[in-house]
Amino acid sequence: MEALGELAELLGGLGLQVETARSTVEALNKLRADAAHVIVSYHLSGNFDGVGLLEGSILSAPEALRIALVSAPDEAVELDYRPSHAGAIIRLVAKPSERSRLVGLVGEGVKLMTLVDEQRELVRKLSLDQGKLQRRETLLDTVVKERTKELEESYEKLKIANRQALFGLAEAIEAKDPYTKGHCGRVAAYSLVLAKEAGYPVDGLETLEFGAFLHDIGKIGIKDAVLLKPGPLDDAEWVHMREHPVMGFAIASKIEMLHPIMPAVRNHHERWDGSGYPDKMVAEAIPLSARIVAIADAYDAMATDRPYKKALSLEECEAILRKTAGKMYDPELIEVFVGRHLGTLYHEKYDDLPYDDGHAASST
Numbered sequence: 001m002e003a004l005g006e007l008a009e010l011l012g013g014l015g016l017q018v019e020t021a022r023s024t025v026e027a028l029n030k031l032r033a034d035a036a037h038v039i040v041s042y043h044l045s046g047n048f049d050g051v052g053l054l055e056g057s058i059l060s061a062p063e064a065l066r067i068a069l070v071s072a073p074d075e076a077v078e079l080d081y082r083p084s085h086a087g088a089i090i091r092l093v094a095k096p097s098e099r100s101r102l103v104g105l106v107g108e109g110v111k112l113m114t115l116v117d118e119q120r121e122l123v124r125k126l127s128l129d130q131g132k133l134q135r136r137e138t139l140l141d142t143v144v145k146e147r148t149k150e151l152e153e154s155y156e157k158l159k160i161a162n163r164q165a166l167f168g169l170a171e172a173i174e175a176k177d178p179y180t181k182g183h184c185g186r187v188a189a190y191s192l193v194l195a196k197e198a199g200y201p202v203d204g205l206e207t208l209e210f211g212a213f214l215h216d217i218g219k220i221g222i223k224d225a226v227l228l229k230p231g232p233l234d235d236a237e238w239v240h241m242r243e244h245p246v247m248g249f250a251i252a253s254k255i256e257m258l259h260p261i262m263p264a265v266r267n268h269h270e271r272w273d274g275s276g277y278p279d280k281m282v283a284e285a286i287p288l289s290a291r292i293v294a295i296a297d298a299y300d301a302m303a304t305d306r307p308y309k310k311a312l313s314l315e316e317c318e319a320i321l322r323k324t325a326g327k328m329y330d331p332e333l334i335e336v337f338v339g340r341h342l343g344t345l346y347h348e349k350y351d352d353l354p355y356d357d358g359h360a361a362s363s364t
Contacts, residue, residue, distance in 0.1 A: 007040065007069075010103050014110065024053045028060070035061040037113055038106050043070045051079065051089070058087045063116075065109040067092050069102065162257055170213050173220060177227055183300055188212040190296035190337075193345050198336050200288070211264030212293045218248025218265065230307040245269055246278050263287035268294045271328045283330075291330040295321070295337055298329070303343060314343050 008018045019036070021027035031039070039057050041050035054066045066089045068079060079091050094101050170184040191212035195205060219227060222244050226237045233241060249266035252258035258265075267290035270276035272283055302317045312320075318338045325334035337343070 007102065010100060011040075011106060014103060014107055016106075016110065022048070024049060024056070027053050028056055031057050031060040036064050037061075038065045038067070038109055040067045040069060040102065040106070043068050043075050054089050055087075062087070063113075065106070065113065066090065067102070067105065067109075069094065071095055165257075166210050166214060169217055173214075173216050176219060176222075176224065183304070184213050184216065186300045186304075187215060187293060187296045189345075190299055190342065191292050193342050194292050194296060194333065194337050197340055197342065198292070198333055200292070204289075207260045208264070208289050208292065210258075211261035211289050212296060214248070214252075214258070214261060215264055215268045215293050215297060216244065216248065217251055218244035218246065220251070221247040232308070242269070242277050261289075264289040264293045266290070268297055270294070272325075272330055273327050276328075286330075291333055295329050295333055299337070299343055314341070317343060 005020075008020050011018045016038075019030055019034075021030055027041075030036075036057075039054060039061065041053050042048065043050045050068055054068060057064065057066065066087070068089055068091050070091060070093055073093050075093075079089055082089065090105070092102060092105060174181050174184060188209050192205060192209055195208050200208065222241060226233065226240050229237065245266050245268065249262055252262045252265050264287070267279060267281060267287055270279060270281040270286045270290060272286070272291075274280050274282035299317055299321065302312045302320060303314070305311045318341070321329065321334050321338050325331040
């Protein structure tokens with residue numbers, strides 16, 4: 001039993017309390033009296049069944065690290081076929097001269113079990129504190145609900161203020177051109193209807209609404225002589241008029257709450273075939289919000305009276321939109337707008353109502 005004493009001396013160097021036994025019965029008795037953290041057993045030593053001991057120790061020390069010490073790989077092959085639910089047994093192959101390797105294995109195992117014990121102690125302390133936390137939770141819940149209500153009310157007030165500011169900008173646009181009164185609100189209404197029918201993300205509808213409402217914000221910078229001209233524009237005047245998306249983009253870029261709507265402002269005059277302005281974008285490269293606003297803008301321009309033309313009928317407007325699908329406008333969005341006759345969903349009665357619910361058209 002010199003090897004037994006040698007192993008006990010090696011493991012004792014780890015600062016562990018080491019118990020030895022020379023028979024299965026003695027070992028099991030010691031385990032029942034004081035459960036061990038690590039159990040090391042020779043596979044076979046005389047009449048000593050090492051694997052049998054390790055398996056029997058599960059009852060008294062279910063969480064112990066079990067190591068079967070063998071001299072050759074072909075020993076204790078039965079360990080390879082044990083069911084996973086029977087508890088793990090590590091087979092350490094080490095010749096007598098190599099048994100110092102056991103020290104490293106046991107040392108790492110002890111570290112792991114120490115961490116497990118610390119975790120359990122932490123859980124125990126947390127359990128003790130749970131009652132205190134539950135009592136505090138009731139108080140905190142009340143405070144949080146009150147604070148949440150205050151924040152929600154503040155947020156709603158801020159939203160109302162933002163909407164009023166945005167609609168004020170829209171009114172400033174239309175104040176320059178009384179002939180297009182209501183145009184911004186109608187474009188917003190058509191845009192929302194088209195977006196919803198086309199499956200636009202719900203959380204983006206409000207941003208789309210604002211973008212549609214302020215798509216012509218850049219017209220604030222257009223000369224009155226050009227903006228209010230009752231007849232066709234000449235080439236130079238068209239060049240100036242076509243600056244309004246870039247002017248609008250510049251305005252929006254300087255106002256933080258307008259940043260999300262910048263694509264609709266800048267790109268609502270892009271065309272599906274790339275012939276639009278200002279960026280010559282093509283097809284799906286054009287932001288979806290801008291594609292939607294472009295159709296709503298075009299429809300309203302055709303369907304309302306202007307100084308230089310009379311309003312077209314719904315059928316005439318839809319025919320023109322179908323003809324220009326795939327050239328000027330997104331063909332799939334045109335099919336939704338025309339196929340479902342979305343132009344009929346707007347009613348003139350909304351011209352005399354405030355645009356404050358995000359769903360009706362506006363006079364502004």
